[in-house]
Amino acid sequence: MAYYLIQQLFQPGEILICDSILSRGFKFLPFLKRHFSGDWGDISEYDRSCNDQSLADNSDILSQYEATDAHHTTEFITIVTSADRSYTIVFLPDD
Numbered sequence: 001m002a003y004y005l006i007q008q009l010f011q012p013g014e015i016l017i018c019d020s021i022l023s024r025g026f027k028f029l030p031f032l033k034r035h036f037s038g039d040w041g042d043i044s045e046y047d048r049s050c051n052d053q054s055l056a057d058n059s060d061i062l063s064q065y066e067a068t069d070a071h072h073t074t075e076f077i078t079i080v081t082s083a084d085r086s087y088t089i090v091f092l093p094d095d
Contacts, residue, residue, distance in 0.1 A: 008036045009055060011085045018091040025070025026077060028090050034065065035079045035088070041065040042076065059083045 012032075021028055034041060040051050040063045047062055054061050061081040068074050081088040 009038045010036070010061065010081065012036060012081055012088040013084075013086040014088070016087055016089040018089070018095045020092045020095055021077065021090055024073070024075075024092075026067050026075075028067075028077060031063070031065045031067065031077055031079060032088070032090065035061070035063040035081070039063075054083075058085065 042064050060083050063079045065077050067077045
């Protein structure tokens with residue numbers, strides 16, 4: 001069992017992981033840690049500035065990370081925290 005100390009910039013709410021993430025064996029915990037700490041991953045500068053602003057005005061927060069599953073297939077994992085901070089969801093583009 002691994003434990004992660006996460007420096008959170010915002011409350012994540014309930015954390016929801018799509019079945020595709022779990023069934024394909026993605027290691028998503030490091031990406032959650034990055035998301036909660038303000039490392040937004042592989043997104044545009046515009047989206048980065050929107051995320052930074054959303055910390056102040058409570059709008060959605062979006063992160064995206066290139067990841068490899070258990071079968072060595074590369075995908076982008078997307079993480080979104082809702083504006084009301086009631087949930088954070090981790091999903092693939094096809095979800």
